[in-house]
Amino acid sequence: MENLAVKKVFDFSLLRRIFSFAAPYKGSFYISMILTVVLAAISPLRPYLIQVTVDKYISNQLMQMLVLVTVIQIGLLILETIVRFFFSYLTNWLGQSVIKDLRVTVYKKIVHLNLAFFDKTPIGTLTTRTINDIEAINDVFSEGIISIVADLLMIIAILVVMFMEDWRLTLISLSPFPILIFATYIFKESVNKSFYAVRNAVSALNAFVQEHLTGMVVVQAFTSEKREYARFKNINKAHRKANIEAIFAYSVFFPVVEIILAISLGLMVWWGSNKVLNYEVTQGVMIAFIMYLNMLFRPLRMLADKFNTLQMGMVASERVFKVLDNQDYIPDHGRQTAENMKGDIRFEHVHFAYVNEHYVLKDISFHAKPGDTVAIVGHTGSGKTTIISILNRLYEIQKGSIKIDGVNLPDYSLEALRSKIGVVLQDVFLFAGSIYDNITLHNSAITRQQVEDAAKLIGIHDFIMQLPGGYDYNVMERGSTLSLGQRQLISFVRALLYNPAILVLDEATSSVDTESEMMIQGAIDKLIADRTSIIIAHRLSTISKADTIIVLDKGEIKEMGTHEELLKLEGFYYKLHSMQFKTEKATS
Template identity: 55%
Template sequence: MESDKELKGNVFDFRILKRIFAFVKPYRGRFFFLVFLTIFLGALAPTQPYLIKLTIDNYIAVGNMEGLTMMVSLLFGIAVLQAIVQYFHTYLSGWLGQYIVRDIRNQLYQHIQRLRLQFFDNTPIGKLVTRVVSDTETLLEIFTNGLAAIIGDLLQLVFILGFMLIINWKLALVSLATFPIMLLATYIFKEKIKKAFSKVRNAVSNLNTFVQEHITGMNIVQIFNSEEKEYAKFKKINKEHLQANLQTVNYYSIYFPVAEVIAASATGLLVWYGARGVIQDTISLGDLIAFIMYISLFFRPLRMIADRFNTLQLGIVSSNRILNLLDNHEHIQDNGIYSPKNILGKVQFDNIWFAYKEDDYVLKDINFEVKQGETLALVGATGAGKSSVINLLSRFYEINKGQIFVDDIPLTDYNLPNLRKHIGVVLQDVFLFSDTIEQNITLGNKDISHEKVREAAEYVGALQFIEKLPGGFQYNVMERGATLSVGQRQMISFVRALVYDPKIIVLDEATSSVDTETEEMIQAAMEKLMKGRTSIVIAHRLATIQKADKILVLDKGEIKEAGTHESLLEQEGLYAQLYEVQYKSVV
């Protein structure tokens, strides 16, 4: 959950604005044109009351119909011009905002893809979804209803004030008599609504996180009959979201009527003073009517400016969140330049120490070597460190101490994409995207032909069940492969690994939760996948690794035993105990 502290920010935080406006650079021509239109609109709006003043005093008062017609035509032309300029201003600001948000989203998603898995271990997915979707959408407001609109409103106020002072400075002072009260009300509203909006953004992020996590884990919720408990939690978070939004509604409900009363008071005061001047012939009727129009024009942007400031405030907060994520450098350092076309597949772990959290080591002084084409099996209880070994080989995490070598070359010397191209990883918990089987196998790699996918599927024995599905390879497996069985998902993951033809294969053996027939099918596919490749297998069932060239028994992050199946049984140690327990459970 996010704290309100994270949501604080200064409207004119120039450090943040400078970085955000760096994204404007590719569109600076359009941006400068938008600035020009903003200034032009600010100057154009106050001209109409002034022209109406001239029309009343110079033409209507003396009965000059020809001049009246000319002035009405001029006023109409200016109104049309203002409408056209307003159209281009609105469209251009929206266009600019959308393209900039697109660029920021692209950069943000690309950056997220390069972050370490450790970052995702500690960051709720819903929070990242909020950054990429909701915060970037809020950021859009900086360009559409934020900074440009505020500058336009301020310019309009300056131009209006200038016209008012030129026409009649005494009427200008009377018109602005309630201005300090409006400023005070606007400031109070701005501060209150800023805090309320901060709570809204916080509530939105919490809501996104909760919904994403619980929909993803809905099977756990239902298995343990926790629907009512989780629903109660959701109602509480949703209520906080409601209350935060109602608070903003309440502030708006108070401010705008108050602003209307202040503006109406200014108009009333002006009419009272101005009418006396018209009767006494010290003020022209045109001046009075122009000032009534100016008051309306003056207080309208003033009322909106508080709202725009808070829109900008939200944009700054969202920008700060996005920039903090972009500034996160928890990614694997890819400084290696070694990019061999092919590798042999020899793997060596040399005095490896690794901790997910500082000094809490899950691997301690791990040493082993797997020669080209050999099979190494990792055995041990849950939490022994087996998965950590395969995570380090693919450089999903950085090592604390020691060195890993592939073909006697340090892992860090390899170009990261090249390294991972030579290592195929098949996990027990297979993840499939909501797409076709073929897309889940190729992952969009156009260099992998349909024929190659089909050959790989046939080789591991998956072709038969794939062709029985509606559409075959074009069958949509839905989110996380929900429409397929565990065994089918596992077979597709084998095909996916095979089409990339890695020289090193890492298998998290996944036969512990399938029936005997499916287990035999998966086992046969595994043997074919491992043939001719260096293989590292996490073994859940010891009967499946009896042919491994070497077996390591891990316990609490340390290698306790090493050898072949037969030699480890002869030692009558930890491996023998594990084997006996599994053998008895089968019998």
């Protein structure tokens, strides 16, 4: 979980970067700014017309002018309502348009980042960046800088008119303003801290709920319901406390503003009434000033809150820009196509480390000819899965070279390279949706007939047709309605449809029952026919026919050869084989 620290400095460079995303919509931005000026100009007109009406037309009983001014007042009110509608609509439309583009930009960035980035960044954090934080940026436009400018212009316009009408009455009316400024500052700081506390509390709640719903089987299996419930109550209590602190600040501030407004009105009436009696101030001016003060205090009530909203939007944007500025991705400068890839794989003195120089692969060298089946075995943590990850350029190697058909991997474009390498992982991931969509991955170039033909070849077509809806059956999140073996077979269909030159199978039969293993083994035999295959397996019985078996231990190749050759050596492979044979015999 990531805690937000309260920022004190207003970053204008960050604000400029936010508004750079509004460049495609600069027409709407300029119109909204023009509307702020129009609103500022319209606002003082109605009180002024009322002043003129009282002082000139009512006192002199000019009924025709009174009717005319009333019509003008109604027209101004309608005009102001229309302008406010377009101002509100445009600013919100602008904000939604910007975050739409920004969300697409961030997601595009995320899907191209190196897997190393995902290894060290919680998924919940990226979800927050893509959804919650970007949504907060909308407030920069709808309730932030443009709205603040509109309020400030209105305040300036009203003050200018008030000083022009009677500067002494204006100064008397505004004498409590230092108290308001101080109260606004205290409110802003209090709400700012509370707002950060609320965001942190929400983040903690989201992380806790997401993690424990995902791991509910562990919670229930170890009867941890009461303990986890108690933890949740504490986190939820912190969330409530943070919100109540924010509510308290609002509950104090707005009554204080009302009191200050009442004091201002009282001082104005006290001083102004004497001037009215002495004919130094007209009744119309007094009535207009009451309206001016109400109009002046209305935006002042909201300015502090809008500044906090703006600041939180900027904090959110800073977090989003950190993702956009991340350069942790695989460079894709290759121009080599892979249309006629044969699948000749050559590792030459390859070294690889996930962190600094803590190498998990050391001096790995082997050659797989087109059509060969290479099996990789070894204890957990020996580096088996890492080999297939670097073959796919999911990570970059530090030393050595990897070539396919004599071409260095970086010389291929990533799309061309990965389109010719089919991967079937041990933990098959299926997306919520139909079996058909999970097989095609929404590739419209693949027809339903091709999917059915591939499923028949793998031997899962009949099972799929028995499901409600057949290929349109919804497998739910992570394929939870299917068994592990069924998910594996579906992933085989997916791999077969893309007709890869190189097939990678990562422990595809390690966690299934014997019957499913037989079906999967039959599917594997069909998949590996006429293509180069790299198979990682725990069950050595499934790889006895491999052309080459590589034995890894602590990131190094200890032995290499056929099944028979390695058994004769009576080394690492022989020990692994003997241990597994004894285990299988003991459990049979």
